[in-house]
Amino acid sequence: MQEPISENIVLRLARYLRVLHKLKSLGFVKVFSNNLGDAIGVTPAVVRKDFSIIKISGNKRGGYSIDTLIAELERILGKSSRQQVIVAGCGRIGTALMNYTEFRKEGIEISSGFDIDPAKIDPDASPPILHVDQMQDFIVEHGIRVAILAVPDQAAASVFERMVESGVRGFLNFTTVELKCAGKCPDETCEAECIVHNVNISLEIENLFYLVNLRNQLQDRVVVDGQQTN
Amino acid sequence: MQEPISENIVLRLARYLRVLHKLKSLGFVKVFSNNLGDAIGVTPAVVRKDFSIIKISGNKRGGYSIDTLIAELERILGKSSRQQVIVAGCGRIGTALMNYTEFRKEGIEISSGFDIDPAKIDPDASPPILHVDQMQDFIVEHGIRVAILAVPDQAAASVFERMVESGVRGFLNFTTVELKCAGKCPDETCEAECIVHNVNISLEIENLFYLVNLRNQLQDRVVVDGQQTN
């Protein structure tokens, strides 16, 4: 009775895969659950459980074969050679991402950027920057499934909606707008059809301040004495 | 018997606070748990539970006072007027972040950038870019607690270590290196002393592909038939 593969698990699988590629490039052949656990910061039991759920098995004594793991994980994760992404919004963040060299290493290719400002349009650049009016055709034509949203907040909802309409299903959202897929799709089966991951940088920074402060307070409380107001 | 405030809760409190500021600026005075829940995508019960844990109470009929909530949340989160942050690494991403206009709106100020490349140093710029050798003194002098790490991967560990040494306790990590605080601190009380939030953009993109693929497969499985290989 197959267990469901939760988002949590998928996220860990992707991290295992990265570690496995590194190990393989170092010449390793076998790996144990505790090695992989250490590498991504989980207990060996989690690793074995994860593999058990996706029906990958190792050898009782000899651990797991790295080649087998890589092959299986890539099959399950549906890793394709070319991962084409578009960037909407070619401001500072968008431009930095379009030229982010790390992407190439991971097989991610920015197919094109899109902006509304005519001054920024440059179809001959690499990657090209096209007008946002051409975006929907481009998405359909190239079968784009994943996009980075780096437009100003006020444009976020409408650009998002157009992207969903054309077939984009995964979003990395750099705006501060909370994008909800439900109800935006033409058909009503949309509920869980697209996935938005938010990268809200200023919220992250604020959170760091809060967590650091909170940690200090807790330490103070413990250090000073054991009293507590109810 | 005070319940512990988990990281999850702190993260939600920060989001409530943002919504509350928006509501206040629109002239609202009262808010109900279901309004706040809708705004950040949780059920009203979660909102009430959260407020109950941090000992904020509302009126049985009239909901919560926005002013009181804002004041209490800011007190608990330790919000200070100026949140000073430094950026290590002034490449594409680092530079984009240094000039990220959203920060100012949220009361976040980039005190300085740091780089190792003499060509990039510019102490008169705004924000200034200083040599990384000046970083530790700067951190101590300005009491910096939070930093953005946007250096190349191979420099990440050493820059991180130096920052921790000088007193930085919160990190937004744009490198792909897994930074662990434990054992890096001079004293051994470090275990949980600093907080690292990772923004691994290419991993995020990969994950989106995986999740989109997986969702498609699941749909196929459901749509096609009910069979399943054990």
Place this chain on the structure above:
DNA sequence: TAGATTGTTAATCGATTAACAATC
């Protein structure tokens, strides 16, 4: 009052962890 909303308790859910038999 009637209706609506809070505040809290208990139930549920899912994920992590512990533990250990199976076995290479």
Place this chain on the structure above:
DNA sequence: TAGATTGTTAATCGATTAACAATC
């Protein structure tokens, strides 16, 4: 064989949800 590691089950833990009495 002895030792080490997997694979799985049951226990634990924490967070979310449901439900409802209290009450404005």
